[in-house]
Amino acid sequence: MPSEMTLGLFVVIIFALLCVVAKDFGSVNNIMSILNRFSYILIASIGMNIIMITGNIDVSFGGVISVMCILMAFIGKKGAPIYAFMPAAMLCGAILCMFNGLLITKLRIPAIVATLATTQIYAGALPLMIEGSIYDLPASFTWLAFEAKVFKFVPLSVILALILLVIALLFMKYSRFFKSLYAIGNNVKSARLAGINVDRTIIITYAIAGLILGVAATIIATAGQRVTTTMGAGMEMTFIAAVVVGGTSVTGGSGSILGTAFGSLLLSIIAPALYHLGISDSWSTAVMGAIIIIAVSVGALKGVRRKRTDRAKEA
Amino acid sequence: MKSKKFNFNFALGALFLVLFIAIGLKTPNFFKPDYLVNVMLRNIIELGMIALPVTLVVITGGIDLSLGSIATLSGIIGGMSYKATGSGILAVILVLLVGLACGWFNSLLVTKLNIPAMVTTLATLYLFQGIARGITQGNSVYAFPAAKWLGNFEIGSFPIQIIFYIVLAVFFVLLLSRTYYGKYLYAIGHNEIASRFDGINTVRCKMIAYILSGLMSAFAGMIMLGRFSSMKYTAGDGMNLKVVTIIVLGGTSINGGVGSMVGTIIATLIIAVLNSGLTVLNIPIDVQTIVQGSVLLISLITYAIIEKRNLSHKRHEVSKAVKTA
């Protein structure tokens, strides 16, 4: 697919340029901290991507992440190892997202509104369960962020993300299920004619997304010794941005994981780039918003042009 | 349809009264006129005002999630311009202009590029807020006289903004229920293609709706700035959800075509009671967030079920009609 490759090239060029103009940008430390951020953005965005391919969306990711983080802290506080609390988080994520899926398919509530509502519920429920934050977490909890390094300097989280990326790519290519996502996103009616159980597929998709989100949440939660109730607040926008920038059409039916990967990379660069260029971090939000709009508009314009060519072709 | 709508608003009104009395009985404080006016009503005005035009947008089958950011951005720009120039009039004009521009930008993306309203406004929400944050560098911006007046002036202990709201509410009720523009909006929401075949300029109608919501958001932003005497770029966070809640609770179908301005207004009062009630009961704001979300969800589910019922009802009627034919 050329479009992703152009994006990839674009990102690489930007990266290179930054390394040249801003000294220290290329430093191992900086690159690694970028990659660490990249890792959880990518993982979560993969989940967002498969949802958006079906033409839906989930803006409750942030809230769900917060819930999972607290849950993990709860378990991890007593010294439980990562292989104990990560699965718990994944399960929790699967359930919460599946609930969204049910609302959307069974009650025909537009995805974005339904998930906006659940976001509020998730976000609001947490502070009631615990007063704000769980701190003073044991080393076993922060292991992933502090200890786990491959070759002494590559964070394990990055490897984790890349593995997941590969798995996702394989599934997208070789699984009938994931092919059917595109069909649904393209044309629900035809998908039904082709004998696809649309509702079930969408619900499962949400569950899977939640499952993957659990991994991302683990990376986010274990970054420090304290977990607050607002760890994930507002992150969903970053993920959506990554997916949209990656070339997935917001109306569903097209898009690729690879593109999303590059999109995630681009977004994880923004903040450090601004810092190293001496621009105030305050602009990062605006930059991200602009990037999304540009990406979406480009996609839309393509669509418009296609319609024109279609009519010509019909001749 | 008409009769149904009447029943519906009636039910809403009943709900309002029940909540109002229930909370009042729990805490006499609640009935203090001072509390009713200065907390219950005064605090909902901004949301209520924005909900009015956004109802129009939702009826066309669209939505505006960026309203919170528009309010913040315009308020902030107003405040900054006043600080820079010291001219109050300029500030007011700028506020409204910014709102107008933002709304226009949304409408452009939605109508001309056919980007789904949800996504468009979700992105612009981010953009507008980002700009607000960028130009303020995260600092607060302070109110200017006009805003202060809007936010705090009282006519015999009756806040001025409530009067503004009442006027606007009347205006929008008439706009939607009495003018052809209102009818057009319903038609577009139900069936945009057919509307075009009836010679309706659907693009223009939709653009007007979005621009109105941008404008009103800006106005509300100015009131907010005055009421809180300062504004930060985060001021608009979560407003969009609250407004959508009000609108959906008010019986406007998120899929467009169905809805009434009166419903929105009653819903505004219900949310006002809920919020202020929870405050007066000293319930932490987190719970208020939950209630917020739950109310939205439950009303969505209600309408989902009602729509299903209507559908089957319709089928029944059709089959009857066929038999007679």
Add this chain to the structure above:
Amino acid sequence: MKKWIALLLALVMVLSLVACSGAKKEETAETTTAAAAETKAADASTTAAAAETTAAASSQALTIAMLPKFKGENYFDACKVGAQEAVKEIGGITFLYDGPPQNDATNQHQVDILEGWIAQGVNVIILSPNDPDAITATLKKAQDKGIKVLTYDADANDGRDFFVNQVTADGVATGLVKGTADKLKAKGYGPDKPANIAMVSSAETDANQNSWIASIKKLLATSDYSWLKLANDAIYYPGPAEDKNQEIAATLVGSMGEGDGKIQAVIGLTSMATPALGAAYESAANKPDASKVVLTGLATPNAIKDYIKNKDNPMDAGVLWNCMDLGYLAVQTGYQYATGALAKDATSITAGRLGEKQIKDGMVILGDALIFDASNVDQFNY
């Protein structure tokens, strides 16, 4: 159809009421400290108490409402604990506590909460404003209603009767700068080998951080610290949100190390930033040489004790005051002032277990900053 609406809308209402009662449980839980002292008041809903207090403000039954910059962060939690201790000690007080969520610590949220309290006529409001200017209008309103207004932790520019100050700005500044300077000296820096420093504050509008920054800059201008260079005004404002702090901390730690282009010392000015710095160092890919850089700042001991104890982590000291005492003192002052035991122009106050405390033009001062390191960090538990 009609039935459906009625039914499901009723559901909405039920739910909201459930939410109320559900929340009320925890509310009473918060006030049990007060309730314990009173007899048969255990289930007295705060609101009932509030109602009666409005009737008789001078009576023993006071309602004291406390409003932190934001909820759910252990600095303010510790203050709250101290406050509740005082409430319990005095007895007969209804204690309300609420605040904005951590990711949205804005003046606006505080005003919303305050207006609720004002309208139902609490007796004392103790708050730590997010925005010293913006809040004043509301505070004045409260005072007009005869409510006693105190600020703690951070001051408001106007509209408060007392400011319960943990420590003077200069106190904090000296604590931080001296601490940093000593550590840097120990690592071979000094007038002959200047060091670049950076600071991580909270939001741009936080009064206390800003006042500290001001006096830190003053100190840096003096000859003994002139070798500490605040490289191109390197102060960052991630606000209270956790992820933002981690992000900026990681970036800063990433650009630490020896040499002119690098940063040798970072000072965290909030109890979010400092732990984030410690964590960032721990997770840094190739850690800057701990013997060449310094991390320090304000934090609750618990939040950074691991980093302090960890030899390879350049964070080996933190600065703070006793937050519990701060909360305790605040409530004591508020109570005594409300009951008239304390005059507006008093120059000192005897605050329960804390004993005598100075009052300088409306500013109650808790004491000096305390510097904790590996040796004594375990003595504190907050």
Add this chain to the structure above:
Amino acid sequence: MGGQKMTYALELKDITKRFPGVLALDRMSLQVASGEVHAICGENGAGKSTLMKVCTGVHQPDSGEILLNGSRVTFRNPNEAYRSGIAIMYQETSLFEQMTVLENMFVGHEPRKRAGLAKVIDYAAEREQAGHILELLGTDLDMDERICELGMAKKQMVEIAKALTFDAKILILDEPTASLTQREVDALFSVILKLKARGIAIAYISHRLEEIFSICDRVTVIRDGKYISTCNVSETNKDKLVADMVGRDIGAYYPKETIAIGGEVFRVEHLKQEGLVNDVSLHVNKGEIVGVAGLAGAGRTEFSLAACGFTPADSGRVIVDGKEIPLRSVTKSMDAGVVYVSEDRSKCGLVVDMSLNDNISLPQIKKFSKRMFVNQAKCRAVSKDAIKQFDIKAPNEDFIVANLSGGNQQKVSVAKGVALHPKVLILDEPTRGVDVNAKAEIYSIISGFAKKDLGILMISSEMPELLGMCDRIYVMRDGLICGELSRQEATKEKILKLALNI
């Protein structure tokens, strides 16, 4: 296949299917044997497509039964039909625009192979199969091209290819050649013959007679959802078929009245729209009812849409009452008095979820408003007498249109147009999906307008009504006017021959 005694691969017995307002299939029967190509022909709206949708489980028959190889079956959804070996190529494409040809062919039933624990899509096998099929079709389709990049003809090809991926025992082709070039048609025929040779039963729906005669073995004619006749192609001829297709004796229910034809009111000159309308010129006089005949896809609707400015015409002139009106402006042409009543009620004609009153007043509500405020009374008055004039069966003007019968809905959409007091009324399939009595009423209404000196352009695929109602008839084919017949000279045969180009 084919058991010991003669059983048919596919047999339909007394299938009846009702839709709101219409009887689509009326005790319809059909037998298709394995290894034969069975043509099903009839006019537009005769019920051919409905019949096929019943066969493939899209619709469930109200009564009657479907037999496969002699055994009774019921399909609750298309999937069940696929699984029991019935594949269909729909007239309107149901493709996934953003996906490649290959993906489209196999969506939902990609061939899979074991790979360790998982079953993975076997691309090799998929490509091989696809390769065979495309080869069979003799088309140069690139299987990695996205559908949205393809033209209509190629999309059709993909549809066919898709149908072939199910190794079907019965293949239904619904107007497969509607938009194919001759080369592609030939290719398709050779495919059909190959398949036939394999003993596959093929139901071939078309109203292109020459095609039927070139590849079909037997032909069944249906009309108004009723079975008319079945015979071997060798034993019949075109004229006989045409007679069967249009056979209905034109009852007296065409209240045609002879009115003095006035001067020209509507003229279109050299209207062109790329690929859809190739140079159409026609005119309508006051009090004249002018018909436009032609097969589906002849470009009649496209022409009228362009003429009224709903779709952008590339060139041409539209003149009303001697005044030229600008192309591409709906409002201008409406104000000039040109009103188009769409063929597709529910999609374009009406806002079915709104009340009668709203629907009728919508196009002119602006006129009924003072400073934006709608004069409800006026609206109601208008819709009230519309209801009276067209005698629409509704309790009151607040009744929701969706709850009306098809016939009444059609009346509403006509009434809506007439309420605008047009000079020219363009009626597109005014009686589609409407039962006989409603038809009669609509006809009388139409001739009523003619009396009022309106110019009426009536697009219709129903020969009888054209013959019964029109003073002049234009015949269109491939976006061109290919003939003009006066009331006297016009006959079903002439029209059909012109339309079929034989």
